[in-house]
Amino acid sequence: MISNNVIFIMGVSGCGKSTIGQLLAQKLNIPFFDGDDFHPQSNIDKMSHGIPLNDEDRYGWLLTLNKLAKKQIQKNNCIIVCSALKKSYRDILSEDVQRQVKWVYLVGTFNQILERIKKREHHFMSSDLLQSQFDTLEEPKQALEINIGLKPEVIVEKIIKEIKMKSEFGLFGLGVMGRSLSRNLAQKGFKISMYNREVKGTEEGVAIRFKEAHKELKSAQPFSEIKAFVNSLQTPRRIMLMVNAGMITDMVIEDLIPFLSDGDILIDGGNSNYLKTKERYDYLKTKNIHFIGAGVSGGEEGALKGPSIMPGGNKETYNLIKPYLESIAAKDANGLPCCTYIGEEGSGHFVKMVHNGVEYVEMQLLAEVSTILKLKGNNPNEIADILESWKSKADSYLLGITIDVLRKKDGEDWLVNKIVDKAGNKGTGNWTTIATAQLGVPSTLIATALFARYTSFYKEERLQSSENFNIKPASLNLEIIDILNAYQFARIINHYQGLKLISEAGRSYKWELNLSEIARIWTNGCIIKSDFMVDLISVLKENDNILSHQFIIDLIQSFKPSINKVVAQCVLSELAIPCLSESVNFLNAYTTANSSANIIQAQRDYFGAHTYQRIDDDSGKFHHTNWK
Known part of the structure; x- marks a missing residue:
């Protein structure tokens, strides 16, 4: 159903707002209201004594006109004329009805309007008062501008053609x-x-x-x-x-x-x-x-x-x-x-790019989980039933569509069994991986999911290698609850890495990003919406680093034994699970207080004199050693 609109005709006093508004209302057969008729007596007294109104004087008046607009458009289109000189005034006038407001700005020069005012009997606008209006005027960016030098009939026809006939x-x-x-x-x-x-x-x-x-x-x-x-x-x-x-x-x-x-x-x-x-x-x-x-x-x-x-x-x-x-x-x-x-x-497209990177990982994790469940002897329908049972703890849009995919039959077999195992991509995963490298952020799961797709595309080489190496995944002795916990563990790491990339980009490019708001708009309508995303809204209000939040720490610690067990058994059974294994590798590295990077820094200093810092030197000084 098409909603009604309010046409605000604005401009300094004397520009002809009321004349144009009345003519337009007659032509369109809709109600007309002159904003000046709604001024309180205190405002009228001030203006009649040549005293300009201030923002405080106008505030109540503007609220009254806003209420008038909201009331009128419930039943019809309408026209309201009002000077609306400042952007803040127009914001008040259009509050809660922005999409139903059309602005018409009548434009004229100071001298042009002053001459008009002088010809009007009983008009209280002095030249000083008119100048104060021009000084106050903040020209609108979103209005239809009409030059008052045109005849009133021509102005009205232009407004009708622009607003009534044109699309918004x-x-x-x-x-x-x-x-x-x-x-x-x-x-x-x-x-x-x-x-x-x-x-x-x-x-x-x-x-x-x-x-x-x-x-x-x-x-x-x-x-x-x-x-x-x-x-x-x-x-x-x-x-x-x-x-x-x-x-x-x-x-x-x-x-x-x-x-x-x-x-x-x-x-x-x-x-x-x-x-x-x-x-x-x-x-x-x-x-x-x-x-x-x-x-x-x-x-x-x-x-x-x-x-x-x-x-x-x-x-x-x-x-x-x-x-x-x-x-x-x-x-x-x-x-x-x-x-x-x-x-x-470009922050909006950056956030969407990372959204797609997180999506790559979520899809890969579900593919890996499905492969594990298949190796345990389940057919696609049985795998779908298992995933269905996970909805109470790990529901998401991608989980739901994976269940649908697995249940789809094509004749006597499941359709998924007939699809060639070569995963394509349209570039956003590639861009995210490049961005995470350029910004120096370890979003390792996104890169791993991308490279898993690239690996899948070498179908012919994989077939040959399968014969050359004769690697056949062995059966797995895993409980379903461990597989679910491992899946949830990897998803937490995925979301941490994606949000960390967004956070670091915000700092690098000086974008003021609100991670909690980003998580909120990802709770519906998008591919990565999930129950976990809803949980992240409150977590991110406290800290941009979700791995430092006690709620997340508790989850990670409860899932860690399961991810260790799942990854270890899959590796021993020679089953490829790139994202599941990378998730635990990342956390193990992330939680290592003293890593092996000291050896790397020493190697860099050995062959390239890149220097290093010492743990027993608090000055921050960089050292170099002749290693031979």
Whole structure:
């Protein structure tokens, strides 16, 4: 259902707000309210004596107009005229109804407006008072600007054309995710425009056919021509790019730039590299175009029903698109949107990249657990039943879909048995591994999960090596509870390493990241949502390092005997479990007070004179030895 809107017409006194507002209300046949009629007597007395109002004077008045707006849009569209000179005033006026507010800013020069005021009888606005309004004015970034030099009738027609006929949000690219997000936005009552390219003979009428296939897109506008698509949007334009990451994104941005205006906003919703997002952010800033890099997780279903969204960029720019993104996002257990402002520049895409790295590990761990259970003599259906029993202690989205995968039959056999064991990847695991190396953070599980996929891809060599070495995994004598505990242990290490990488990136790039908020928006809508993620919200409020929290320490200590047993037996049975084994290797290294790194540092000093520090020298001085 399409929601009602309030049109605020703003500008300094004498710009013609009331005249334009009344004409527009008559033309649209909707209620009109003059904000000046709602001033308390104390404000009227001040202004009539030529005394400017201060923020304290205006606060109650602005709250009254906000309540009026909220009341009116319950039953109809309406128009309210109000000077709304400061951004803080406009924030109060639009509180709780941001997505339903349309701003029209009537622009004129001081002399132009002063001449108008002089011609009006009984107008109390002096030149000093008018100047104080110009001094106070903070021009809006999100308003439709109209020059008051135009005839009132022309101004009204321009407003109607811009606000009534134009869409408020644009989707560029109708692939799987773009289609789902378009439907999600439309279902939430937003009027949208959708663009998809056309290729004669192979890809024609994509946007039109998509609109016709879904009733919720009845008011959506479909396009296959970029200029028309851009011109169909209200200003500042809000365009979400749902195209392939990399060169395609840059090409699309260049195609759009000639038709954009100052203050327009591009949102990259693809899996872009965070460093490229920073480059695009800086590049578009030189052209007065805002850029937001937004990670979107949840796949096709999540994009339709509610994804987890991780936007990064300028915070003021984010606030201009916040109502749209938060409306379509999944909701957490408290009904809050699984979308939050992440931080500056490419931080949103960085967090999404790490999300995908954590996802790689979670998938690999479930694959390893399934392999262990298979070696114990269970068929896919029996493995699914065992995993099903784990939901009370370790439930997650990925656990649920793994159960579904294992139960799927294809004829007389299980489908999973017919799938070639070569795991692909789209690059985010690779980027995460590069980032963790560049930042010097030991996210070893993410790298291990990535390399496990790479190893799987050498199918032909693995077949040959299987014959050459004749390594056949032996049977395992493990209790199901030990396998579950080992799985939970490895998951804790995985989440620690992923969150540590995000934390260190925040310090390195000077992003102010809130790890607890990031965990919260990962509790629904995304691929790595889980019961454990819910637990991490409160843990991360106390400390960014989850391994220093007593709750986590207790869990680790309770699971440690099981992971030791599982990894030891799997190694002795010659079964590959790269992520399970790496998780315990990491903790053993992480908890070693005095490691073997002293030998490495001595070796470095021996062949390269890299120096070393001494434990019996508190000065921090670096030493060198002639080792021969």
